[in-house]
Amino acid sequence: MSSTNNRRSCVVIGAGAAGLSAGAHLSQHGFNVTIVEANDRLGGRICQHPGWPTWGPIDLGAEYIHGSKTNLFELAKREGWQLGDSIYTFEDLAVKGDRNGRDYIHHRGRLYKMTRESECKDIVNTLKILEDINGLPYAYPDNAHPAKASPVLSLDADMSLKDYLDGRGDVTEEVRDLVRGVICQEMAVSMSLCGIQELARWSDCWVCGTDNYRMKGGYCLLIKYFLDQLGDGAKVKTSWPVTQVFYNDDERKVKVVNCHGDVLTAETAIITLPHSILRAGDVSFIPPLPDRKLSAIQKIHMESSHKICCRFRKPFWPDFGVILCSSGFMGQIHEEKRFSSYSMATDVAVAKDSSIITLGGKEEEEKKYDDESGCYFISGYQSGESAAKSEGMTTEERTKKFLAQLDEIFGSPECPTPATDSFLGSVGKHWSDEPYIRGAYISPSVGASEEDLRSLAASVGQSLFFAGEGTSLDMPACVEAAVNTGKRAAEQVMQSY
Ligand SMILES: Cc1cc2nc3c(=O)[nH]c(=O)nc-3n(C[C@H](O)[C@H](O)[C@H](O)COP(=O)(O)OP(=O)(O)OC[C@H]3O[C@@H](n4cnc5c(N)ncnc54)[C@H](O)[C@@H]3O)c2cc1C
Numbered sequence: 124m125s126s127t128n129n130r131r132s133c134v135v136i137g138a139g140a141a142g143l144s145a146g147a148h149l150s151q152h153g154f155n156v157t158i159v160e161a162n163d164r165l166g167g168r169i170c171q172h173p174g175w176p177t178w179g180p181i182d183l184g185a186e187y188i189h190g191s192k193t194n195l196f197e198l199a200k201r202e203g204w205q206l207g208d209s210i211y212t213f214e215d216l217a218v219k220g221d222r223n224g225r226d227y228i229h230h231r232g233r234l235y236k237m238t239r240e241s242e243c244k245d246i247v248n249t250l251k252i253l254e255d256i257n258g259l260p261y262a263y264p265d266n267a268h269p270a271k272a273s274p275v276l277s278l279d280a281d282m283s284l285k286d287y288l289d290g291r292g293d294v295t296e297e298v299r300d301l302v303r304g305v306i307c308q309e310m311a312v313s314m315s316l317c318g319i320q321e322l323a324r325w326s327d328c329w330v331c332g333t334d335n336y337r338m339k340g341g342y343c344l345l346i347k348y349f350l351d352q353l354g355d356g357a358k359v360k361t362s363w364p365v366t367q368v369f370y371n372d373d374e375r376k377v378k379v380v381n382c383h384g385d386v387l388t389a390e391t392a393i394i395t396l397p398h399s400i401l402r403a404g405d406v407s408f409i410p411p412l413p414d415r416k417l418s419a420i421q422k423i424h425m426e427s428s429h430k431i432c433c434r435f436r437k438p439f440w441p442d443f444g445v446i447l448c449s450s451g452f453m454g455q456i457h458e459e460k461r462f463s464s465y466s467m468a469t470d471v472a473v474a475k476d477s478s479i480i481t482l483g484g485k486e487e488e489e490k491k492y493d494d495e496s497g498c499y500f501i502s503g504y505q506s507g508e509s510a511a512k513s514e515g516m517t518t519e520e521r522t523k524k525f526l527a528q529l530d531e532i533f534g535s536p537e538c539p540t541p542a543t544d545s546f547l548g549s550v551g552k553h554w555s556d557e558p559y560i561r562g563a564y565i566s567p568s569v570g571a572s573e574e575d576l577r578s579l580a581a582s583v584g585q586s587l588f589f590a591g592e593g594t595s596l597d598m599p600a601c602v603e604a605a606v607n608t609g610k611r612a613a614e615q616v617m618q619s620y
Contacts (some may be wrong), residue, residue, distance in 0.1 A: 125365040127309035130356055133616055134387050136365050136406075137395035139167020140185075140345065140602050141590040144609025145353035145393045146359075152617055156357045157387055159379065161364035161559040165350075166472030167397070168560060168592075169342040169602065172432075172550040178428055179465035180341035180501075182231040183552040185602045190332030191601045195345070199336075204344050205465075209334035210457070223416040225444040229456075229532055230301060234446065244513070245449075252294070272474060283569040284317040296297070300449040303508070306445070307455030311506035311600075312566035316424045321567030322373040328597045340465045341604065347469040364559065369409045370391060372584035391586050391619070393612045395605075398425040398579075398593035399562040407575045412583060419575035423593065428563035429513050431525055431551030432459060435499040439541035440533050451528040452521075453503030469501050480518045481550040482491050501529065501542075506563050514555045565593040565601035580608070585619045588612040 131154050135146045138160035146158040164170070168184040188195045188206070199206060212225065226237040228246055235243045239250060288294045288302065303314055305405070310317060311323075338344055352361070362386070363398055369378040396406060401420050411417070431453075446456040467473070503525045505513065529542035538544070555561055573596065580594040585610040590612035595604030 131620065132156075132389035132391070134159060134389040134392045135376060135395065136379065136392060137161075137167060137366070137397075137591070138165045138361070139395060139397075139591070140169055140349075140358060140605035140610035141395040141512050141592065141612075142167070143346065143349035144391070145395065145590050145613045146357060146609075147349045148610050148613035149359040149616060150354045151352060152613075154356060154616075155199055155389075157389065158357070158359045159363040159381070159387065160359070161362045162557075163362045163471055164360065164476060165361065166343070166346050168554070168564070169346060169469075169472055170468060170552065171341055171343050171472050173467055173470070175479070175548070176193075179339065180343060180467045181500075181550060182337075182341050183430055183432075183550065184554070185342050187335040187337055188209060189335055189598075189601050189603060190329075191196070191334055191336070192331045193598075194607060196332075196336070197604050198345075198348070199338060202348065203359040205339035207337040207339060209336055211512045216303070217602045227443055227444060227497070228301070228445045228449070229451065230449040231297060232531075234532065237447070245295070245301055248293075248295075248298045249305065252288070252298070252302060253306065253589060256284075256322050258321050259319060278298070281318050281320045281570055281572075283315050283536055284319055284322065287319045288314070297449070304449040304454050305447045307507050308505065308509070310566050311426050311428050311510075311563035312424065312512075312568070313426060313508045316566065317571055318424070318569030318571060320569055321569075325567050325599070326575060327428045331603065332597055340468050342470045343472050345469075345602070345606075346472045350469065350471070358471075365406050367407045367409060367596070368587070370393070370583070370586045374399045377586050391588060391616050393588045393590055393609075393616065394414040395589075395591040395609065396500070396611075397560050397562065397591065398423060398565045400559060401408060402591075403561070408587075409584050413581075415578045415582065416583070418553075419578035422568060422571040422575050423565050423579070424568045425562040425565050425593065426507045427510040427514065427555040427561070428504065429510045429521065429551065429553040429555075430504050431518075431521055431549055432500055432502040432551040433522065433525065433529075433542070435501070435542070435545040437545055438499045438537070438549055439545055440501065440529075446532070448528075451531065452509070452524040453505045453528060454509055455504040456529070456532075457502045457503045459500035474552060479550055480522055481548045482519060482546065484520060499545075503528070507566075510553070510555070510563070513553060516585070518549070518551050519553060521553070522546075566600070567599075580611075582612075582615055582619075588615050588619075 133438040135142045135158040149156045169179040170184040174181045259391045306321045364382045375390050379387045503557045526542045530540045583587045590608040593606040598604045
């Protein structure tokens, strides 16, 4: 192997899944790689809490492998990572119907089984709307499915989900709540920013399967995997927030400057910044990025999300996979099967700021359950409009609101507050609080199209390359996208010589 001094060089900005994937790939191909990360931990939107003693890590960000036809699923199999049961999502219903009766919708004070043959008219109507949207053509005739004759749209028209529902004339407030609580929560987008053509396109391009698997060791397994792939030509620098990127294509030189004035130079750079950070202009590019890319950055939205995981002394719920909620604090509620024999594969992606919250002097009681006897968890997820409402709340306030929602769902006349009574502790993360991420993932945005994603993904000359979940053309908004685009950018760098 060539000496590290003679190797081709690349700076990778951001050490999330995309950055680590890109860095590992280049490093394996003999490049001198420096990965710079603003935060004091690695992983980006993969972030763990170590969990309670004797129990496995808790994923505060990405948690599931979405689909079994993915590279991640293959990687998990190859590496022998254990996967939990698959859970289902609402969108699947439009395609496949019921699964195994473990998933529910909470609507107007009642729990309904998630099934196409629901006794609840609102659920059936919501599914019909989803089917109609999925069947719409989108702005690219080449990609549009020929069988998709639109009852509502012409190819060049786009509108927000809100305007679409207003325009249908058959949508009650109850159904609107279901659409908002269920579809918008999953997509992490407000109704008024969600574009129906992109919704339709996303449903078509999601070809990796709709089953969802939790990794028993947590997503830190992936971080460790990539770190192990980094060779001796690779460096990782944390607490290194980039503020400026100078690039000169003629000389093939990139100069990256951080907020302290430290400088790194390389022949190329791979930018894996979260879309929110690019959109906010936290990093200046000199010269400025091309207009097409800048316009695409502004067209596509990335809203926030919040996750909380609560631990209970005993279970007070029937066995379930997921409950999707049309109202209430959290949009999704998941039964968290903890995997006690699994410990953290690495602690580099641990959130340093997330401590266990207990309420009302339960600290002592909490400690008494430091064995598997109190190993009962439920987590909640909210995004888009509802996550915006919980910005600025303390974790205690968020925990109390979630417990109140669980009491409402699972309470009975004999036991009206089972969640509050059984609560031991919680950990959570509101992603708006992460200064270098500030959001969930990109969303199907009104007025945007596949062309804009192509612009986001496009390299700039021979020196700047782009990766990250927001630059994926086929499966945006997930770890699979981040990993695949990281590898794609690394290959573009190699092919550019
Ligand atoms: C709550 C939540 C739940 C999710 N659940 C799932 C799930 O179950 N399954 C799934 O597949 N996906 C899920 N996702 C999405 C998934 O986490 C992301 O799509 C993926 O992790 C993004 O990886 P990335 O590398 O593109 O971006 P990131 O992970 O955001 O990495 C970008 C990195 O850039 C760094 N950075 C920012 N600014 C600077 C700067 N100025 N200088 C240097 N570095 C900087 C950031 O700190 C960050 O580490 C979830 C996301 C959230 C928030």
